[in-house]
Amino acid sequence: MLDSNLKTQLKAYLEKVTQPIEIVASLDDGEKSQEMLSLLQDIASLSDQITLKTDGQDARKPSFSLNRIGGDISLCFAGLPMGHEFTSLVLALLQVGGHPSKAAPEVIEQIKNIEGEYNFETYFSLSCQNCPDVVQALNLMAVLNPNIRHVAIDGALFQDEVEARQIMSVPSIYLNGELFGQGRMGEEEILAKLDTGAAARDAEKMSAKAAFDVLVIGGGPAGAAAAVYSARKGIRTGVAAERFGGQVLDTMAIENFISVKATEGPQLARALEEHVREYDVDIMNLQRASKLIPAGAEGLHTVEFENGARLQSKTVILSTGARWREMNVPGEQEYRGRGVAYCPHCDGPLFKGKRVAVIGGGNSGVEAAIDLAGIVAHVTLLEFGEELRADAVLQNKLRSLPNVTILTMAQTTEVKGDGQKVTGLVYKDRNSDELHNVELEGIFVQIGLLPNSDWLKGSVELNRFGEIIVDAKGQTNIPGVFAAGDVTTVPYKQIVIALGEGAKASLSAFDHLIRSSSPVA
Structure with a gap:
């Protein structure tokens, strides 16, 4: 699973582990479970302080928990923490293994003093650059305080949960089964929400x-x-x-x-x-x-x-x-985070196999459409002006993609939804003033700052x-x-x-x- 260079680097990091760690994996017969098993075997082989068990009974498969032997830590990854989340995995191994965090002493003390029961779930995507901050913050909190539990869940792998909870933006954080927050958050921000007097x-x-x-x-x-x-x-x-x-x-x-x-x-x-x-x-x-x-x-x-x-x-x-500049049209705020998004890298994987629109024909919009086209079923790009404003090389790439429709002189006038999530948008043809409906599940706004x-x-x-x-x-x-x-x-x-x-x-x-x-x- 890990190449030799990465193993060498990881082995050096794991030398900082001072307390024994037990990894407990919950697996099935699927391909992702086999990949996870390979990853965890590689990790266990790099440190005498780490042991691996494969008899986990977690309902989410594949998943694995990190436990400090003789300790009381509840920290779990549901899915393969690769991509942006590999750093989260390494930090979790170090912290569960006793290596001190670099968080400010007053923050650590505040985390340790939290009372109550806190069961956190974070839905992430491997391409999201915002998600690791949340995952790492909650992992640290779970290491420092036995009242806090955390599961980091790959939304692309557990699509049934994403659909059931109608998650259309990552990171999405749930606390005790209820939505706690969306978007980038660190320890201080999470603590501020938990500690109302802060x-x-x-x-x-x-x-x-x-x-x-x-x-x-x-x-x-x-x-x-x-x-x-x-x-x-x-x-x-x-x-x-x-x-x-x-x-x-x-x-x-x-x-x-x-x-x-x-x-x-x-x-x-x-x-x-x-x-x-x-x-x-x-x-x-x-x-x-x-x-x-x-x-x-x-x-x-x-x-x-x-x-x-x-x-x-x-x-x-x-x-x-x-x-980010907003469209300022009816429905945009109502469905923000429920189909209206501003970060294609973060939220794109949640729309796998679905129809989406990109608003804006500059470099950001065209780059977003190109990236999304490799994930979603179809992309409709809407540009207000007569022609796209992106660099020629990007335009050529976009026009070569079979699942992209480009609309110019198109002014988005409304975001449509069913009360829960986006179902489409309305745009005006600026040449004829005629209104058109486009059925879709996601809208990515890329119209400047x-x-x-x-x-x-x-x-x-x-x-x-x-x-x-x-x-x-x-x-x-x-x-x-x-x-x-x-x-x-x-x-x-x-x-x-x-x-x-x-x-x-x-x-x-x-x-x-x-x-x-x-x-x-």
Whole structure:
């Protein structure tokens, strides 16, 4: 199952296992069970601390549990954790085997202190780059607290469960049989939902912090670069982000990041955060800003957050990035996560053998249609304009596929459903104004980005697209407030450009500090 190179790497990792592990597999006569058996035999052969039993009685087959001999851990994989989930398997083996987690000590302590019974189930797809965060977070929680149980389920392998629960988006998380959440979540986010008093405690801690020299709002590439460049100046630096990594976390393949031939978004996001943490930066994750109050007589800008917290700083760098643009048609919000999706890599496998639409004829839309065509029964691509806007090589590939229909001058006007899931869409032919119905089960929206600047209206100057207007130094219309990245008017929304803009905004903020006042003590 595993090639020699992977075995060598895995063996090195498993040397960190200090406590004996028992793998219990529940198998049948199917092909996937044989693949699982081969995988588990390979793993067991690489460490004297690991034993394998094949007499499991789990109703889900194939599946296997990881148990610490003499311990009380309930952690299970239903399906083959390969692809993006192989890292989840390796981490689970290490953590069940006694190797300490890199999670923050306060997070570990909070997990250990949770009381009650929590039975989690996570449905994932092997092509989903968001799913490992959820799987790894809940696996860790199951290792640390015997009250928490977790099963990670490959939705493509257990289609009957996916159909019964009408799951059309991954990761989908169930707690004690009820839907708990969808989309990327880490330990802190899960804990925030379980511990209802956490937000108030966070707000109190944040509001008690001393003023910063530079406060960065946003944790994407621009925010990370700004934080590093500020911290290197030796000044008091803080980063408040809704999720560190930003939109990079939702990016699959990155092949134009100079000096790195190829990487994936989550991998780059982790590297960005690790780099920032090398410096003395106060990182406040899971914090959504709600209001910017420009400096008053005391010379400090104030940022308010949705949890009620307030932070103050001599200078502020706004780097809140952008989000997927929505169609804003009837039915879109009602069926979001129930057939309306925005990540073809994550959710595509759930639509195997079904009919789907892709909205948008740019590079993202055409790439999505090409990827989906290899999974689903049929793809209908709808483009608002007269012709597709994607690169010629992508268009040629798309037109060569037999199960793709391309519609131009097509304006989506409504998402149709039966109250539970998507059943079709309505589009208007912009040449004739005639309405047409398309029967399908999934709609993937790929029509560009919107800047995350709604909370700034009335404080900094925005253009008609909602982008923050900045000058050549990243300065906004408010002295001491700078901006960088996809939320600004700077053209070409690319990771490498956002990094440079973040660094530039930080240098500009430092220049402002030394010219206007001394840094905060």
